[in-house]
Amino acid sequence: MDILKNSYLDEELEAVKKQGFLDYRTSQLPTWCPGCGYFGITHAIVQTCNDLQLKKEEVCVVSGIGCAGRYPIFMDVYGFHTVHGRSLPIAAGIKLSREELTVFAVAGDGDALGIGGGHLPHTIRRNVDITLFLFDNSIYGLTKGQTSPTTPLNQATNSHLKGNPDTPLKPVSLALAYGASFVARCYAGDVDGMKDVFRQAITHKGFSFIHIVTPCVTFDKTNITWGRLNGTVEPIEPVHDQTSFESALRLAEIPRLITGIFYQDKKRPSYMEIIRETQS
Amino acid sequence: MADVDIVIEICGSAGDGTISSGEILSRFMSSQGFEIMSFDSYPSEIRGFGKCVAHSRISNKKVLSPGKYTDILIALNNAHAISQLHTLRETGIVIFDNKPPNYLEEDQSIAGWIEPGMISYGIPLLNLSQKASGSARGRNMVALGALAAIFGIDGEQMKSAIHARYAKKNKVVIDSNINSFAEGFTWAQQHVTKVDSYTFGHSKPKPSKEKKAIINGNQAVAQAAIDSGLHLYAGYPITPATKIMEIVSRELPKKGGVMVQTEDEISAIGHVIGAGYAGKRAMTATSGPGFCLMSELANLAVMAEVPAVLVNSQRGGPSTGLPTRNEQSDLNIALFGGSGDSPRIVLAPTSVNECYTCTTLAFYLAEKYQTLVIILLDFFLSNSIRNITTPVPPKANQLNSNVAPTKTALKDYKRYKLTKNGISPRAIPGTPGGMCISTGLEHSEHGHPRYDRNTHPAMTEKRFNKIQGALSEAPKPRWVGPKKNVDIGVIAWGSTAGSAHEAVLNARKEGINVAFMSTVILSPFPVKEIKKFSEACSRILVPELNYTGQFANVLSPHLSRSIERLNMVTGLPISAEDILEKIRDMAR
Ligand code: SF4
Numbered sequence: 098m099d100i101l102k103n104s105y106l107d108e109e110l111e112a113v114k115k116q117g118f119l120d121y122r123t124s125q126l127p128t129w130c131p132g133c134g135y136f137g138i139t140h141a142i143v144q145t146c147n148d149l150q151l152k153k154e155e156v157c158v159v160s161g162i163g164c165a166g167r168y169p170i171f172m173d174v175y176g177f178h179t180v181h182g183r184s185l186p187i188a189a190g191i192k193l194s195r196e197e198l199t200v201f202a203v204a205g206d207g208d209a210l211g212i213g214g215g216h217l218p219h220t221i222r223r224n225v226d227i228t229l230f231l232f233d234n235s236i237y238g239l240t241k242g243q244t245s246p247t248t249p250l251n252q253a254t255n256s257h258l259k260g261n262p263d264t265p266l267k268p269v270s271l272a273l274a275y276g277a278s279f280v281a282r283c284y285a286g287d288v289d290g291m292k293d294v295f296r297q298a299i300t301h302k303g304f305s306f307i308h309i310v311t312p313c314v315t316f317d318k319t320n321i322t323w324g325r326l327n328g329t330v331e332p333i334e335p336v337h338d339q340t341s342f343e344s345a346l347r348l349a350e351i352p353r354l355i356t357g358i359f360y361q362d363k364k365r366p367s368y369m370e371i372i373r374e375t376q377s
Numbered sequence: 378m379a380d381v382d383i384v385i386e387i388c389g390s391a392g393d394g395t396i397s398s399g400e401i402l403s404r405f406m407s408s409q410g411f412e413i414m415s416f417d418s419y420p421s422e423i424r425g426f427g428k429c430v431a432h433s434r435i436s437n438k439k440v441l442s443p444g445k446y447t448d449i450l451i452a453l454n455n456a457h458a459i460s461q462l463h464t465l466r467e468t469g470i471v472i473f474d475n476k477p478p479n480y481l482e483e484d485q486s487i488a489g490w491i492e493p494g495m496i497s498y499g500i501p502l503l504n505l506s507q508k509a510s511g512s513a514r515g516r517n518m519v520a521l522g523a524l525a526a527i528f529g530i531d532g533e534q535m536k537s538a539i540h541a542r543y544a545k546k547n548k549v550v551i552d553s554n555i556n557s558f559a560e561g562f563t564w565a566q567q568h569v570t571k572v573d574s575y576t577f578g579h580s581k582p583k584p585s586k587e588k589k590a591i592i593n594g595n596q597a598v599a600q601a602a603i604d605s606g607l608h609l610y611a612g613y614p615i616t617p618a619t620k621i622m623e624i625v626s627r628e629l630p631k632k633g634g635v636m637v638q639t640e641d642e643i644s645a646i647g648h649v650i651g652a653g654y655a656g657k658r659a660m661t662a663t664s665g666p667g668f669c670l671m672s673e674l675a676n677l678a679v680m681a682e683v684p685a686v687l688v689n690s691q692r693g694g695p696s697t698g699l700p701t702r703n704e705q706s707d708l709n710i711a712l713f714g715g716s717g718d719s720p721r722i723v724l725a726p727t728s729v730n731e732c733y734t735c736t737t738l739a740f741y742l743a744e745k746y747q748t749l750v751i752i753l754l755d756f757f758l759s760n761s762i763r764n765i766t767t768p769v770p771p772k773a774n775q776l777n778s779n780v781a782p783t784k785t786a787l788k789d790y791k792r793y794k795l796t797k798n799g800i801s802p803r804a805i806p807g808t809p810g811g812m813c814i815s816t817g818l819e820h821s822e823h824g825h826p827r828y829d830r831n832t833h834p835a836m837t838e839k840r841f842n843k844i845q846g847a848l849s850e851a852p853k854p855r856w857v858g859p860k861k862n863v864d865i866g867v868i869a870w871g872s873t874a875g876s877a878h879e880a881v882l883n884a885r886k887e888g889i890n891v892a893f894m895s896t897v898i899l900s901p902f903p904v905k906e907i908k909k910f911s912e913a914c915s916r917i918l919v920p921e922l923n924y925t926g927q928f929a930n931v932l933s934p935h936l937s938r939s940i941e942r943l944n945m946v947t948g949l950p951i952s953a954e955d956i957l958e959k960i961r962d963m964a965r
Contacts, residue, residue, distance in 0.1 A: 123814075125825060154809045159651070170814050170825065175806040177654055178816035179647075180677050186611075186644040190651020190659065191806070193635045194609055198655065198806055216647075219640040369635075376630035 118147035134285030134311030141291035163205035165232040182213025234313035242316035285311035333357030389453030394517035399431020407764035410582035442876035445952035475499025515557025522561025529578020599624035601736035608657035611648035642667035656805030662688035676715035684743035702948030706923035723900040727874035745778035791822040799843025851898035858892030866914030880956035
């Protein structure tokens with residue numbers, strides 16, 4: 098049973114620590130359910146921060162309410178855990194005040210598409226240089242299993258025992274239609290895929306929209322589950338033209354777990370660039 | 378020097394140049410050393426020939442209120458002016474067009490409505506305008522010329538003021554205005570036999586050397602915000618606060634700042650909180666309906682301890698209410714709006730001058746006390762124009778009031794450290810070692826969510842205690858009149874305070890033993906001073922523009938005597954005369 102000896106674990110920990118990404122974590126242990134997809138997302142975000150060597154004091158993470166809302170508590174950066182649905186305006190306010198900061202907005206599907214859905218098109222059309230991590234588990238987890246804006250039609254939830262009567266939104270298609278300059282989808286079970294997209298999103302000049310499909314292991318046993326999704330991920334083919342809005346939209350309308358960068362407009366100026374050029 | 382205190386109203390249709398002639402008159406009289414308080418009313422409809430009134434009180438004494446009764450009414454449009462006659466003094470004067478283009482029935486001309494005791498001067502406004510400018514557009518200037526000639530205003534100097542007003546326009550515009558004015562002036566000199574005793578001539582004050590700014594409350598707020606180092610303004614158009622956004626949008630980008638016209642008021646306050654969190658000064662301005670939308674995020678500023686300055690220019694409510702009318706009925710929501718026990722700082726300027734000083738103070742306090750500061754204006758204050766001594770911009774030490782953590786404190790940084798005065802030194806993003814979590818959940822000193830039985834009481838108390846410091850940094854309540862044995866004490870707030878102050882001064886002249894108090898800081902509440910005042914008075918009167926007596930209700934637990942109230946919800950500013958009448962009633 099050598100393997101359980103402390104010295105071995107210490108060595109392992111030392112090796113992990115050396116990689117540096119733990120620096121971006123606080124000592125607070127996440128309160129998420131064991132098996133929740135958020136662990137993997139967190140891991141990919143801190144690893145990306147480490148890969149990009151972002152200064153911790155120059156990273157701001159703004160969240161709303163929901164299981165995803167707790168995210169900033171576990172990251173050792175400037176975290177702002179705000180109110181339900183408003184992470185985008187607050188994150189935008191930060192970025193428009195301090196351009197040197199790297200600003201993340203973290204929101205669940207209820208947060209970003211339900212209560213805060215009105216802010217999405219406007220933050221997108223201003224092209225404020227922030228990154229939105231949309232943790233989409235198609236359910237309200239924190240309040241224990243009610244229908245969300247992305248819950249599939251007819252799926253039974255605690256607020257619709259006989260099945261959801263509301264047609265779900267399609268986040269990637271929406272972001273494209275709103276005119277986002279960076280649109281991607283990731284799967285919480287694919288850390289490498291997430292890291293690749295996150296890195297490009299964070300370095301993108303302008304608003305980056307990342308739809309992350311992630312299982313809620315506690316309140317969704319039928320739809321977005323590890324069992325159903327593992328192995329179904331289809332990374333976007335290299336031949337896809339990321340500058341083509343039409344191809345992106347066509348891809349987005351395919352109802353499968355297609356991941357990667359759907360669309361990117363590298364030329365579009367960010368909001369501050371526009372303000373500086375036209376308003377002063 | 379004889380007292381001059383004359384209220385002039387110019388009344389016409391949209392397109393008659395009513396407001397611009399009122400502006401010229403006010404500016405010119407200000408340059409002549411008079412005190413002015415002006416107020417324009419526009420039609421609330423966008424199109425059509427709605428009624429415009431340019432109201433201006435001109436005096437060689439301090440002006441505290443707009444004046445309820447008009448002394449001189451200039452009718453540029455008969456129908457509108459007839460509907461304005463109810464505010465004309467019983468001995469007032471009407472200037473009207475005695476040669477209208479078409480024959481008017483007696484009841485269609487204002488001349489047919491003039492009561493015995495009133496005086497009317499008929500001037501052929503249209504004819505003279507056509508003669509001078511070839512069109513009807515100079516009627517307003519003809520009227521100003523006649524006004525100047527009849528009431529002892531220096532015509533030559535006023536002519537140069539008109540010239541200056543239109544200096545940027547082409548020669549045709551300048552000439553037609555100047556010529557119309559001259560035509561009216563000469564005609565009146567030759568044809569009008571003066572039978573009234575109003576005049577500005579004999580009592581012209583010495584023009585003061587100090588530079589006067591002629592601005593309204595909204596302009597004062599916008600200017601003060603920019604002078605206070607505003608970096609970000611976010612807002613959504615809403616009457617009567619929109620002008621603040623428009624001014625800021627012109628001035629702020631020149632200074633490297635940002636104006637965001639957001640999708641709604643929620644986003645506006647969100648942007649402000651984001652900027653405040655990032656260590657920059659930010660503001661939003663709205664009115665009642667928008668204020669309601671903001672209340673959840675406003676509460677986040679309180680809980681997460683983030684600076685935010687929020688202006689609410691009140692209008693009539695509830696709901697969409699009366700967008701272009703005056704009311705002071707958002708006091709309750711300003712003081713108590715939102716969920717939970719939520720302390721905030723509330724300032725309510727009583728004059729245009731204080732719109733400036735309260736705004737600079739608001740930025741200072743918001744940053745220092747890391748909280749929400751609400752500035753309560755109202756429709757009247759936002760739009761009332763005063764000539765004020767050019768305000769002194771804030772000093773350098775007022776431009777940065779954040780209490781930053783020391784190097785030692787950053788070793789184990791506690792964002793919400795419990796301190797003696799309640800202020801926890803705040804590390805702004807970018808500060809190495811200051812990484813922490815700010816949250817709208819109840820939290821420990823480190824910012825971690827805590828719901829245990831000790832944390833919430835301690836943190837609630839901290840949030841309430843910390844803003845108490847603002848009391849000693851805000852202006853002390855103003856006390857006018859004797860300090861003891863007073864029969865009637867009048868306590869007022871916001872734009873009502875000017876009228877109350879004037880009413881008290883006039884009541885004292887009538888021999889009534891009355892005193893006045895007003896306060897600009899409404900939260901935390903200056904209990905000590907107000908208590909002292911009330912103990913010096915046998916009876917207390919609170920006049921205010923709401924139905925339930927919101928301010929009186931706030932006062933009442935602190936006072937040992939019951940409060941008599943004067944509540945009005947007519948949509949108009951309360952006048953000194955209304956309050957004086959109530960004081961007389963009480964004294965009887
Ligand atoms: S409830 Fe669902 S989303 Fe929330 S932490 Fe648990 S598994 Fe994750």
